[in-house]
Amino acid sequence: MTLFRVWAPLAANVQLLLDGSLVPMSSEQNGYWRCDCSSAGHGMDYAFVLDGGDALPDPRSPWQPYGVHGRSRVLDHSRFRWSDAGWRPPILSSAVIYELHIGTFTPEGTFDSAVGRLEYLQQLGITHVELMPVAEFSGAWGWGYDGADLFAPHHGYGGPDGLKRFVDACHAAGLAVLLDVVYNHLGPSGNYLGRFGPYFTTRYSTPWGPAVNLDGAGSSEVRRFFCDNALMWLRDYHFDGLRIDAIHAFFDLSAVPFLEQLAGEVKRLEAHLGRSLVLIAESDLNEPRVVTPTEAGGYGIDAQWSDDFHHALHSVLTGERAGYYQDFGTLGDVGRALENAFVFDGRRSLFRGRPHGRKPEGLPGWRFLGYLQTHDQVGNRAKGERSSRLMNVGRLKIGAAIVLCAPFIPMLFQGEEFGADTPFQYFTNHEEPDLARAVSEGRRKEFAAFGWKAADIPDPQDPETFSRSKINWAELEREPHTSLLAWHKQLIALRRRTPEFADGRLDQVEVRFSESEQWLAFRRGGYVIALNLSQETRRVPFAFPGALVLASEADCIIHKTSVEMPSDSVAILRVINNGRDI
């Protein structure tokens, strides 16, 4: 017996197409239709027919073996044999996150092939793996942000069972798994939701398509769709948490914001399951309310990405000042980020043409993720270059030390740990010729505005753009990759064994720097991280005896009240007596 149920409030008649015959569905409250079908079971294909029209995939299809336009397939979650009974994830405040994209993480680009790399991640010291979106999207490859069947793991990655095997294997390796979910829009291809109900609204718009209807008529059922999606990944796929894409594209004037509802529902599932579940938001709002507990008037999201920290770090390490980097570029900004999470806490932003953000009073550092690279910061560049192509090895090591010693939850983007040379470019595989052309041209136009020549922009639809973006694990055998990997391992190991680095109290972070001499030092408990970004050897001053714990260059020399450091180097020192000043 299988229950088929679909929300189609505008339809006068809904039928289930199963085994070549049309089965009538009966109307329920609030626009739902249902049909209990004794002949249906796991693995059977089906579709819905609204008012005698086309056969459409189920908006909540659990499995799309033929892609976004094809039939949906019945999935019985109880058939999978999990081996992770008793699994408890490491807590988020002590996490080291690794963002990965299934399609490019391994040559095969599947869930199963990624399992082969879990031991590597475990040895690197990673605690949480974060998967870029896996919901069924148009074509055989893509970043995943164009998902159309939000309940179905992409068939090309290995479908539902492949994903379950991956999560199960992660748990067996002691790794928690987070999933990136996109609730602010749907992809341009295969999105049939609007035929079923008012999932979208024209009252607001996003850069990627119509905005989701979170506060208009019918929004209760639309929210149900997205909340149920979140609960499904956590319950049926055993994910340990979700990363919610671009919440700044949620338009929602309701008294109980969607995010708060989602956080509340996830907390209730957490209590029910008895294991910790976390929500991490991508937010461009610099709005502390997002990660403030609901008891204190916030939305109750556990943590958020912190682009200000990234931008501050990236711009001092690369010297880049274009686009949003125009708001950054000083060591003072890096210091502000370390002490305050938001560089823009109400300060005026030139890039935005207005003041931006608000001081995150009282929020601990582990409400924020800190990173030098993400899929966005790499992939949204015209040519998808990683930091390894934009700075020397010394600076890569400095960036890693800051990220991994900062008061934030550190995150690495796949390959960052060894300074991968391969790019991560924007790739798509849309099948509709018009859409394919529009995406290729759109990309060229976007960068033409910044002075790029069309010929220099990789074509997102070119299969080479995809394969060029795959991690080349053979690089690990060569320098500087081998020593970069070792450096990251050392830093992660230091962070994980040192409680001071997980201390979230931002008011305990002390930063000193000289803009003219281009050095900076910051203190975390009994440790000081000192770095020299100048082209000369510098003495970074401090006022206590220290011992060298780690240094990126052999010739870092400890003096009585300073550390002498070569150009583009970083050192981690331990305070010997309990001096307060650095």
Next chain:
Amino acid sequence: MTLFRVWAPLAANVQLLLDGSLVPMSSEQNGYWRCDCSSAGHGMDYAFVLDGGDALPDPRSPWQPYGVHGRSRVLDHSRFRWSDAGWRPPILSSAVIYELHIGTFTPEGTFDSAVGRLEYLQQLGITHVELMPVAEFSGAWGWGYDGADLFAPHHGYGGPDGLKRFVDACHAAGLAVLLDVVYNHLGPSGNYLGRFGPYFTTRYSTPWGPAVNLDGAGSSEVRRFFCDNALMWLRDYHFDGLRIDAIHAFFDLSAVPFLEQLAGEVKRLEAHLGRSLVLIAESDLNEPRVVTPTEAGGYGIDAQWSDDFHHALHSVLTGERAGYYQDFGTLGDVGRALENAFVFDGRRSLFRGRPHGRKPEGLPGWRFLGYLQTHDQVGNRAKGERSSRLMNVGRLKIGAAIVLCAPFIPMLFQGEEFGADTPFQYFTNHEEPDLARAVSEGRRKEFAAFGWKAADIPDPQDPETFSRSKINWAELEREPHTSLLAWHKQLIALRRRTPEFADGRLDQVEVRFSESEQWLAFRRGGYVIALNLSQETRRVPFAFPGALVLASEADCIIHKTSVEMPSDSVAILRVINNGRDI
């Protein structure tokens, strides 16, 4: 010496047109232009010329003697001789507010003629007068929500000095004065702001025109414009507070919402001036955050209009169930409003097609205004009929008793206190023929959708529609107006002398009712308000000895455990012993 200053960030050149000659202005930071002009002074006409174009009125014009399209006039606020030194307004939680529209409150329709009625308001027991918008709008008359020069009191009402005389006279009569300000859109005629800068955005829209740019590039200066406007009314015109129109049409994703910024700036001015200033929002959001103090994560607005209470009351008293009244109509809804402020505190709304609102946990009743009528609830009806045309005198008295004994700040709409027969219809006086026609046709179309014939809809542009809406004070000589006025006076006097009625603790309100017998009783401290809406005499039960304080009908009879009440009557009883049950 007069300083002219204007924000025109897109202009390459700005000139001041003064006395027939063009004076160059110099560019300042952030897109401002200035000119210190020694030859200019109070009463001189001027305009701005952007890039050699038309002469435009000053966006911040303090005086538009020739209407929205004409020259602006220099105003020296220091010339007015105020007589209200030492004025301190009554506190908001004990207020009885009277909403009035200058154009229809008196036959002359001016600030000065309204002064002649202040003694009447004082004797009625009013504490706060709330003026519908007075900022310069298109034409000689209108409701005021189409304001185009937000800093200039309408020339037809008497301009800046007329308004100051009015406020001064209110204070002399012991009356506080609030002003209705519209910051969510500008009127369709005379709105030159878009020529000066990015005041509006196309990212969002309102039913009345382009949305104000509160969170995009340049929004800091746009917010400055509106905040400075608020501060001007409070500082230079001595207003005691503002009513902020339709905050649900503010679209604002910034970390410090505009409303919170405005509330903060007003609180700082309050401290500076040493007298209390209040902000009241019109909100359709049922979002407690609006009137929650900033310390508790709210926006810090003092109080908000409460339409749920109105709708619950109106629908039980009139039997109307169309439009938004479909969500109301039971005594249970009236009870929920009395105990909870919001009837929709997360419950599903049929009218909205979604759950609506949130429980206002811990907020006192005086964060909400309670009313049976407002300019909107009367004027947005096809024919602008007041409650006096929709219910009998008995029910008018019931409505008044509930409003004036409820835990909310009571508000009356001009003429309500005597059951005025005159309507308050939608009237405009646009001069542009196309706009005039569009407004007339728009009104007809809007109501055609509800089955109205065009001929039955008053034409907003017909001068008769305006004059028909003027209060006819001669009605006061006749019944039932004389006794309705007396009833309101008795209730207001009772409220003002009885501390229990100003007690804001909603959890102290006890309500009992019988839907089938159509009676309801609610308790406020030592008082019980009992009403019978059935067509028969009813015994409303209670469990303590009570004494009659006020009754709308002579034949209300107190029994030992009940009060016997004729159809459509209300009685206010005092508890004799300290029994807790009613």
